[in-house]
Amino acid sequence: MMTLLKVNQITKSFGKFKALNGVEFTVNEGEIFGFIGPNGSGKSTTIKAILGMLKTNSGTIEVFGKDAWTQAVEIHENIAYVPGDVNLWPNLTGGEVIDLFLKLSGTKNNEKRDALIKKFDLDPTKKCSSYSKGNRQKIALIAAFATNADLLILDEPTSGLDPLMEQVFQECVLEKKREGKSILLSSHILSEVEKLCDRVGIIRKGEIVETGSLNDLRHLTRMHFVVQTKEKLTALEQQVGVHDITIEEDTYHFQVDSKEVSNVIKYLGQFELMKLESMPPTLEDLFMRHYGEDIERGE
Structure with missing residues (x-):
């Protein structure tokens, strides 16, 4: 080329x-x-x-x-x-x-x-x-x-x-x-x-x-997971590569480092899941990774 x-x-x-x-x-x-x-x-x-x-x-x-x-x-x-x-x-x-x-x-x-x-x-x-x-x-x-x-x-x-x-x-x-x-x-x-x-x-x-x-x-940033379960995800916060956990009733939202996605999916396999969604990071996610603090300061 x-x-x-x-x-x-x-x-x-x-x-x-x-x-x-x-x-x-x-x-x-x-x-x-x-x-x-x-x-x-x-x-x-x-x-x-x-x-x-x-x-x-x-x-x-x-x-x-x-x-x-x-x-x-x-x-x-x-x-x-x-x-x-x-x-x-x-x-x-x-x-x-x-x-x-x-x-x-x-x-x-x-x-x-x-x-x-x-x-x-x-x-x-x-x-x-x-x-x-x-x-x-x-x-x-x-x-x-x-x-x-x-x-x-x-x-x-x-x-x-x-x-x-x-x-x-x-x-x-x-x-x-x-x-x-x-x-x-x-x-x-x-x-x-x-x-x-x-x-x-x-x-x-x-x-x-x-x-x-x-x-x-995209490997430099994180995947976004949405998981709906019938039971509590025990020890989720202890899993390597899991960040920013929020819980709304029976639905969990969290971020996963790309290199740890396979291990996190294996962990989730222990539970009875009603819904599992994973979304690749957007360019905005990547951009904010580099600029988040500067944008907040008004750069």
């Missing part, structure tokens, strides 16, 4: 503040890579470096095998970028802006452009000064999805979109994947990342703390 984007041990400091410290990940051909982390974790700084807008202190970034800083102009011929807060020319209409972006990218596909305008329910005749934040996002997304770019870099792209338009966005992302395109998706909507992404990278305070597929990462 060909690697389109390779971020290798990059660092970036602003004065004494170290915004990025050894950030490293790859995005492969035909892959959707989720890049997640709270505000201030280094997502946007990393993306600016990938786009050649920011020079790193050390490390390398290669896009299509080219240096992101010295060959940025060539790289931009084959990428599409959507920021989280789109600013447009106020005196141009939405349609004029879309056409301008497509002309700059060397794309001429009016049929695809018109289909996307209809899909996103955008009135392209209005001037940009009259658009809401959500409609400005739609313009940038339509322009990006209408291009033939091999790599799409989407930084919080659904900011301001309503749930119906978020669904349309997800359909467009999956369509791009079917076309063999690659997508770097930075998002705070964990359900969106979980639904779309082949692999995820979690960044915390300028460092990548986990990278891998959801299946790769």
